[in-house]
Amino acid sequence: MRHLEVDPRLVGMLGALAVIWVGFDLLSGGAFLTPRNLWNLSVQTASVAVMACGMVLVIVTRNIDLSVGAVLGFVGMVVGVVQARWLPEMLGLEHPATAFIAVAVGIALGGAIGLMQGSLIAYLGIPSFIVTLGGLLVWRGAAWWVTQGQTVAPMDGRFRMLGGGIEGAIGATASWVLAALACAAIVAVMVMLRRRRLAFGFPVRPAWAEGVLMGLGCLVVIGAVAVANLYPIPVGVARRMAEAQGIPWPPGGLFIPHGLAIPVIVALLVGVAMTVLATRTRFGRYVFAIGGNPEAAELSGVNTRRSLMMVFGLMGALAGLSACIATARLNAATNAAGTLDELYVIAAAVIGGTSLAGGMGTVAGAMLGALVMQSLQSGMVLLGVDTPLQNIVVGLVLVFAVWLDGAWRKRIR
Amino acid sequence: MTAPLVEMRGISIAFGGIKAVDDVSVDLMPGEVVALLGHNGAGKSTLIKVLSGAYRADAGEILVEGQRAEIATPRDAKRYGIETIYQTLALADNVDAAANIFLGRELVTRWGMLDDAAMESATRQVMARLNPHFRRFKEPVRALSGGQRQSVAIARAIHFNARILIMDEPTAALGPAETAQVGELVKQLKAQGIGIFLISHDIHDVFDLADRVSVMKNGRLVGTARTRDVTKDEVLGMIILGKCPEAAVRGPGAMAE
Numbered sequence: 001m002r003h004l005e006v007d008p009r010l011v012g013m014l015g016a017l018a019v020i021w022v023g024f025d026l027l028s029g030g031a032f033l034t035p036r037n038l039w040n041l042s043v044q045t046a047s048v049a050v051m052a053c054g055m056v057l058v059i060v061t062r063n064i065d066l067s068v069g070a071v072l073g074f075v076g077m078v079v080g081v082v083q084a085r086w087l088p089e090m091l092g093l094e095h096p097a098t099a100f101i102a103v104a105v106g107i108a109l110g111g112a113i114g115l116m117q118g119s120l121i122a123y124l125g126i127p128s129f130i131v132t133l134g135g136l137l138v139w140r141g142a143a144w145w146v147t148q149g150q151t152v153a154p155m156d157g158r159f160r161m162l163g164g165g166i167e168g169a170i171g172a173t174a175s176w177v178l179a180a181l182a183c184a185a186i187v188a189v190m191v192m193l194r195r196r197r198l199a200f201g202f203p204v205r206p207a208w209a210e211g212v213l214m215g216l217g218c219l220v221v222i223g224a225v226a227v228a229n230l231y232p233i234p235v236g237v238a239r240r241m242a243e244a245q246g247i248p249w250p251p252g253g254l255f256i257p258h259g260l261a262i263p264v265i266v267a268l269l270v271g272v273a274m275t276v277l278a279t280r281t282r283f284g285r286y287v288f289a290i291g292g293n294p295e296a297a298e299l300s301g302v303n304t305r306r307s308l309m310m311v312f313g314l315m316g317a318l319a320g321l322s323a324c325i326a327t328a329r330l331n332a333a334t335n336a337a338g339t340l341d342e343l344y345v346i347a348a349a350v351i352g353g354t355s356l357a358g359g360m361g362t363v364a365g366a367m368l369g370a371l372v373m374q375s376l377q378s379g380m381v382l383l384g385v386d387t388p389l390q391n392i393v394v395g396l397v398l399v400f401a402v403w404l405d406g407a408w409r410k411r412i413r
Numbered sequence: 414m415t416a417p418l419v420e421m422r423g424i425s426i427a428f429g430g431i432k433a434v435d436d437v438s439v440d441l442m443p444g445e446v447v448a449l450l451g452h453n454g455a456g457k458s459t460l461i462k463v464l465s466g467a468y469r470a471d472a473g474e475i476l477v478e479g480q481r482a483e484i485a486t487p488r489d490a491k492r493y494g495i496e497t498i499y500q501t502l503a504l505a506d507n508v509d510a511a512a513n514i515f516l517g518r519e520l521v522t523r524w525g526m527l528d529d530a531a532m533e534s535a536t537r538q539v540m541a542r543l544n545p546h547f548r549r550f551k552e553p554v555r556a557l558s559g560g561q562r563q564s565v566a567i568a569r570a571i572h573f574n575a576r577i578l579i580m581d582e583p584t585a586a587l588g589p590a591e592t593a594q595v596g597e598l599v600k601q602l603k604a605q606g607i608g609i610f611l612i613s614h615d616i617h618d619v620f621d622l623a624d625r626v627s628v629m630k631n632g633r634l635v636g637t638a639r640t641r642d643v644t645k646d647e648v649l650g651m652i653i654l655g656k657c658p659e660a661a662v663r664g665p666g667a668m669a670e
Contacts, residue, residue, distance in 0.1 A: 196530045280526045282519050285508070289516055292505035299467055299503045300569075301488035301517035359507035 003209040009353050009405070013368050016401075020372065024379035031382055035231035039258060042228075043164035043329070045374040046263035047072075047322040048341060052348040052366040053274040054315035057284075059349055060291040061311055062358030063121065063128035067135030068319045068345055071113050072338030073143035075323035079106040080152035080333025083159055099158035106320040113139065114316015118309035128312075136342065143335040153332035163329030164261040166237055172229045175259035179225040183218040190214055229257040263325045267367070270318065274363045287311060291359035347394070348373050351401045416479030418443045418608040419495070419577050424463055424473035433459040435632045436473070436665055441577065441608040446599060448611045448623035448640075450652055456632040457612050458500065461579050464610070465497040466490035477577075488517070494576035498583055500612075502566040506555035510547075511536040513554055514569045539568045543598065560591040567595075571602065578602060581612045596622060616645055630655045633666025 025032040051068050058065045083102040091097060117135050121128045161168040170178070190210060197204050205213075232238070238256045242249050278284040286307045289297040298304050322341075327333050352369030354361030376397060380390045417440040426434045434456040441447050449457045462468045464475065466487040475482045477493045484490050490497070504513050511532040520528040520535075533550055540547045544564040554562055563586065570578055580599075584592040599609060599622050613619050619626060620640055628635040628651040635651045638661035647658040657667035 200530050200534045202530065202533065276526075282521065282527065285512060285516070285519060285527060288508055289505040289512070292507035293503065295501075296503035296505050296513075297516065299465070299487050299497070299499065301486070301491055359505070 003206050004213060005205055005209070006213070007362070009408075010362075010365060010368070012408075013352065013365065013372070017368065017372055017375065020375050020379065024375070024382065028379070028382045032379055035227050037378070037382070038227050039231045039261065041371075041374060041378050042224075042264045043261045044378060045371050046164070046261075046267040047325045047329070048344050048348055048374065049267045049367045049370040050270050050318050050322045050325065051315075051341065051345040052352065052370045053270055053363050054311075054318040055345045055349040056274075056352070056354050056361045056363055056366045057278060057287050057311045058128075058315050059346070059354045059356060060287055060358055060361045061308055062291055062294070063308070063311075064346065065117075065128065065132045065312065065315050066342050066346075067113075067117065067132040067139055068315065068322075069338040069341035069343075070136045070139035070143065071110055071316060071319040072323045072326060072341055073335055074139040074146070075106050075110045075113075075320045076327040076333045076337045077143045077146040077152065077335055078109055079103075079324055079327055080155065081146055083156045084152050084154070084333075087156075094157055096158065098156040099162070102156065102159050103162070103321070103324050106324045107317050108320070110320020110323065111313050111317035114319070115309060115313035117316070118312025121312060122305040122308040140335075140339075143337075146335070149335055151332050151334045155328060155331050155333075159324070160328050160331055161262050162266065162325055163327070163331065164263045165329070166233050166258070168262045168328070169228075169233075169258040169260065170262065170265070171259040172257040173259075175225045175229055175257075178260065178265070179221050182221045186217040186221070187214050225260060228260045231258045232256055233258055263329065266321070266325065270321070271363055271367050278363055283307065283310065288359060293359075344370075344373055347398045351398065353405060415443075417441055417476070418445075418478060419464070420476040420479075421460070421464060422474050422476070424460060424470045424475075426459060426463060426468055426470050432632050434463070434470075437629065437632075437634045438473075438664075439610075439627045439634070439637065441610060443576075443608055444603050444606045445625070446603055446609045446611055446623045447637075448613055448619040448626045449629065450613070450616070450619065450626055450648065451629035452652065455629040457629055458581055459632075460629070461497070461581060461610060461612060464490065464577075465495060465579055491518075491573070494574065495579065496570035496573065496575035496577070497579040498566050498570045498581060500581040500585065502562055504554045504562060504566060507553050509553060510540065510550055510557075510565045510568075513565055514539070514572055516569070518573065535572070536568070539572045540564065543568055543571075544594075559586045560588065563587060563591065563595075567598065575607060577608050577610070579610045579612075582614065583611070584613070584615065584618060592618075616648060619648075620645060626651075627664075628652055630666050634664030635666045635668075636661040636664045638662065 021033060031037065055065060055068070079102050082105050083098050087095065087098045087101060117131050120126050120131045190213065194204055194210060232255050235253055238254045239249055241256065242254055278287065286297060286302045289302060290304050290307060294304060326337050330337065348370035349361065349366040350356065350369070351372055352362070352365030352367070354366060373394065376394055377390060380393060420440040422438050424434055424437050425432060437460055439447065449461065451457050459468065463470045464484070466484045466489050469485060475484055482493055484493065505516065511529065514536055515532050520531045522528045536550060544561065547561060547564060549557060554565060557565070583595050587595065602609060611619070611623055623640050625637060625639050626648055627637040628648065630652065635655045636657040638658065642660035643658055650656045650658070655666060655668040657663045
């Protein structure tokens with residue numbers, strides 16, 4: 001364990017997740033750990049997980065963003081109107097560019113909102129709690145104004161792929177290709193980092209430990225893809241697809257796997273990109289330094305205000321992306337979309353080990369935190385627990401997790 | 414005579430109507446140690462923060478090697494080769510020694526990614542010089558002892574070829590052995606031609622290390638003297654009473670005769 005040099009908190013979280021999964025599986029009589037449920041769980045987690053990646057950086061700088069749910073609602077409405085009303089008039093229905101333009105508008109609009117809020121926080125010195133609390137009300141109101149409260153539907157066909165579902169999964173072969181690429185990347189990055197440390201003559205993990213970590217990483221990737229490929233698309237849809245392609249329907253039926261869902265792939269790519277940004281770039285280093293000691297960062301010549309504004313801009317852009325995922329999944333834009341999401345996102349980051357005192361947190365932890373939250377919720381739905389009790393349980397778990405984390409941190413000090 | 418390495422002329426700065434520094438002029442030659450003395454609140458740290466770019470003076474000018482220097486931010490100061498070791502050390506506690514030493518001046522690879530290995534390597538080299546027993550390169554600075562943290566702060570200041578070093582109470586948090594180590598370092602740096610402003614409470618330290626002293630009282634300069642021309646008692650008189658001895662150059666804050 002010592003040789004592996006892995007973050008014990010990450011291991012703890014994986015343990016907690018395992019307990020939750022196995023617990024729900026036992027309580028529900030084996031309904032939780034099925035490919036179908038896990039696949040749906042992954043899709044449901046995507047939107048909050050994407051935003052949790054940005055929230056980690058916000059909280060690391062000792063700030064908070066309460067507006068993400070409302071921003072999601074507003075951007076979702078605009079994205080909906082753009083692709084369901086404007087673009088069909090300009091380009092025609094189901095034009096191939098519609099989905100791309102809609103997503104670009106969503107990310108850009110979210111980013112612009114984030115930058116605006118960030119500039120108020122960084123340059124005018126208004127506390128982020130206040131700016132984004134105001135933002136919560138403003139953008140939720142704005143979401144209503146876009147269409148006077150009307151729901152916009154349906155969405156563009158290609159855009160809907162971003163929400164998962166049958167069209168939003170990439171199938172078995174592509175999933176395996178992706179898994180192979182991911183495994184190759186894990187091995188390549190680990191070998192490269194090790195070579196680099198050896199070149200400088202620094203201590204490294206023993207070779208067997210590197211091997212074990214590589215193996216575990218690849219195993220997780222392969223396991224996830226295997227599960228996604230065990231979930232077949234419904235018989236009716238499969239039959240229609242077979243007929244459309246002129247394949248005769250075999251007597252035993254056809255097993256056409258879903259494969260990985262596109263929103264999940266998007267969330268994982270965001271997670272990787274944000275991890276690189278947070279740990280391998282100057283910007284990420286500054287974000288953590290500001291969280292550790294804002295004055296020291298300023299005295300070291302870091303442009304702390306600009307960095308802070310960019311963090312909120314990034315958070316907004318990710319909320320814009322999440323708005324696309326949520327809208328696509330619902331196949332409709334409603335002004336209530338994203339209600340309470342800010343709290344789930346903050347909870348995911350905090351359960352994932354992000355310290356509200358600033359300076360500490362990981363993107364991977366926050367994504368796992370999002371998965372833990374969604375597992376709890378989805379498990380309780382499976383058990384038929386009613387909504388008020390679900391909220392009570394999630395609230396209690398949040399408080400308990402933060403207490404546990406704090407107690408653990410005091411012990412290692 | 415060569416121009417001073419750095420010269421601060423008629424510096425004034427006020428906070429909410431209170432003049433923290435009032436028309437103070439000090440200078441520093443290459444290879445010289447000038448001590449800034451005075452009670453708490455005399456304005457030493459404020460004066461020095463003007464030079465390091467943390468504060469902007471309301472009046473006065475700064476000359477580096479005879480040329481007028483515009484110092485508005487800490488980054489500007491570093492461009493002129495002015496490095497500061499703050500009393501609070503100004504370390505980001507949550508990241509490791511290398512991250513602190515290179516904060517704001519990170520080494521990056523061809524692809525713009527942080528080159529942690531190269532930074533750790535440079536950190537190991539500079540720390541080997543300053544604190545040979547230092548081993549905790551991978552831990553957050555929070556986990557280090559006071560002396561180790563001090564070494565990190567010093568390493569950050571000297572690693573980038575500083576020409577002018579500001580040390581604000583460099584030994585306040587240190588034990589006797591570590592204090593002696595800092596003294597050695599000051600002599601070493603001085604021999605390299607680096608000019609050092611030393612802020613200190615400890616008058617013994619000052620007489621050991623400094624070539625000249627400038628004394629401040631209530632934000633004003635009492636006077637400047639060569640340490641070999643004055644006694645410790647005379648310097649104490651400058652600090653406590655604002656009484657300027659004959660061997661010193663009188664400043665505007667000196668007590669009327």
